[in-house]
Amino acid sequence: MRFVLTSSNQAALNRTFGKEFVVNGSMWNEEAIKKALRPPPYEEERGWDVYSALKAQTEREMWTFSKEENPKFVVNSVLPSCTIGAIFHQKQAGSTAKWVLDTFRDPANHAFLKEFGASHFCDVENVALLNIGALTQEDVKNQRLFGFAGAINFNSWLNVFRKLDASKPWPENDPAQPHDLSKIDGKTELNLLKRFGRAGWTDFDESVRKVCLESR
Helix, strand or coil: CEEEEECCHHHCCCCCECCCEEECCCCCCHHHHHHHCCCCCCCHHHHHHHHHHHHHHHHHHHHHHHHHHCCCCEEEEEEECEEECCCCCHHHCCCHHHHHHHHHHCHHHCHHHHHHCCEEEEEHHHHHHHHHHHHHCCCCCCCEEEECCEEECHHHHHHHHHHHCCCCCCCCCCCCCCCECEEECCHHHHHHHHHCCCCCCCCHHHHHHHHHHHCC
16 A cells, blocks of 8 residues: 655755755755744745745655654655646646646736746656656655756746747746756656656656647
């Protein structure tokens, strides 16, 4: 028997710009937890830290339970970054993929995607396969699997949008956009994808294309 928690990259860390480092399974987003627990006033800007702190504390409690109670089942977690892919039902449009689709359909909607800024991304099918691997593969035990397919920022979206439809009035690239330079080892995750017939991570251009051209 197995239990897999789909967590978030935000459980491990806030996005960090301009600094190279390797993300590992021992990291927790202490920065977000500290900010989320500050006394009032509760500003709207704190929402992202509250979300991240929730992800971090929920997942950490799961691992604490696993360590202290030693249950008779295997525990794993999957930490996807910004997840995108084709939207199959309008009532289940999600968040990140919908931001992309809304911007592609009308470039005037680009403000939120620009504000989101630099991050990593992962195709939703890759996230699904990591979850399946965590549920079914005998050698994947007590692991945190990271869905980090590559680093992107606002300019990355614009570059693909222009390839898909150059006729639309896309904003100019923003030279001030930061870059998320964090990395993962990724060997376990890549091996799982290959076991399920993938050559590797789905690349960014293909993931964005599916959102923009295959969504219903």
